[in-house]
Amino acid sequence: MTGEVPPETSKEEAADLLAKLVSIDTRNPPGREKPLAEFIYEWLESREIDAEIVDRPDPDRPQVVAEIGAGDPDAGKLVLNGHMDVVPPGDRDRWSVDPFNGVVADGRVYGRGTSDMKAGLAAAMLAGRAAESSGAVDGKLILTFVMGEETAEPGTKTLLEGIDADYGVVLEPTELHVHTVAKGLAWYAVEIGGKSSHASKPELGKNALDALFGNEARLSAYRHRIAERTHPLIGESLCTPTMVSAGTKENVIPESAELRMDRRFLPSEDVDDLDEEIDGVFDPLREEGFDVSINRVRTYEAAEIDPDEHVATVFRKHANDVAGVDTAPAGKNAATDQRNFVNDAGIPAIIWGPGTSAQSHTTDEWARVDLLHDSVDVLCRAVEDLCSVSVEET
Structure with missing residues (x-):
């Protein structure tokens, strides 16, 4: 990989993909992830990415797993994780836009789930495409698109039971700041x-x-x-x-x-x-x-890793290089699926993503297109570092 967003990933394409994801209503409750899981699976397969629909833990609410890379045992394995479900929009009369229409305006995408966390899903999909097209991932890049996070269901936990990985990234909204701990x-x-x-x-x-x-x-x-x-x-x-x-x-x-x-x-x-x-x-x-x-x-459950864990230092470096993001250690006050990586699977994982945390669950929720675009660049660079044969921890 070149460490740069591939030429075909423009801000316009990133915004369009996020708008498409938002337009698929996945509110939870009741849990409507299936149409989005099918969309993501077909999007990945059409780009020659090896993807799978997983019907555990609930066949009516399937999940998606994709793997990219040569699988060299001497190279790193990285999981990018995001939940497909969103909270209900509340009183729709209070919204100035249709919460499930994916409106693009003024450098933002508006709609329920834009920041929490379909911007993260879009970033993972676009970074996965870049990794597949480059053909230069020595180890493994694993993409997991999960159900039920908003209601504490075991979507991520179930998928990780069958995954061997060295690092994880939970793509919750952090505006590209690296969070190593969550309440x-x-x-x-x-x-x-x-x-x-x-x-x-x-x-x-x-x-x-x-x-x-x-x-x-x-x-x-x-x-x-x-x-x-x-x-x-x-x-x-x-x-x-x-x-x-x-x-x-x-x-x-x-x-x-x-x-x-x-x-x-x-x-x-x-x-x-x-x-x-x-x-x-x-x-x-x-x-x-x-x-x-x-x-x-x-x-x-709460979860925590050392702020100087390798995956954290790699993402801090590249987020700073690409977008000037502060490298000071940080944490998230809300609970996330980081707990399933750290506590259940023993995989060191950070919380990091392009969404804006203060927009989570709000009326007229939005996500910034520039951060989404930058996040793909950061992910490409991080994959090159973490999934290489010559990984050198700093």
Whole structure:
């Protein structure tokens, strides 16, 4: 490979490909990845890239794997990973464009999933084409297009079970900054059971909503306590109440209340310890006679690699050379499939991509065409370094 974007990859083509990907509605829930998986598979096959449709873990939501290169055992093997699903667009009347039309304007592509993370998918496809056309990949470049990331499903984890690789890149939006660590995420459902009565005689009931509000000081103290746990690249540990539901009618003492919480945790924190901590916050309500059940309903583990891991230093160098991107170590506050590479497969992986993180899940979401174009250049250079027989770690 030449280390440069091949002449046929123009900004216009990159934008057009991203617009096509966005125009395929892959919102999750409910999970509509199949049409996009078929599009990507056909796009790769038409460019003589060896691709495969994988029907695990869900045959109705297939994934795509492609391999490029000679497979020399003395050369490196790199995985580029991206999820095909996107979050729902929300109230479409708030959008100034059709969220699934892929509008190109003013150096941006607009639509749901542009930044998170179909720009990353487009970059992987175009870099894969460049690698195949060059015929100069000594090792292996592996492309994985996965399902279910937005809902913590085992898309990436399933594909990695059959892949042997030295490095990984999770193509989440970072504006070409290299992130080597990501926070974990745990969602909790706290259900408080009391006793109903007529609101004119509240003393005959046990008001579950009063119990929940009365516990606010304990929860606040816990949130302040865990905020003292910090990481130099991703900041503090967090616990944020996000949803409350209670009551059946205005004049009925609520016999139950539910609180949902978003718990962001650091690599140094163990998820089982989080369960015990959350449970302890609500123990006093049990002592007051309320039934309390707490369930962790979704988990994304935290993940981290050394900031000076070879894959990180290679991408920092080329992102700086191509686009002047800052080389300072960085991390991502959100959870990603990096955890499946690092924690499950033992593959050192960075989080890196052309999207803009602040655009994730927003109304009128957009991605910059110049960053998408630059990302293909960076990927070509990185593949040349990482998938060569003469890999020299720095």
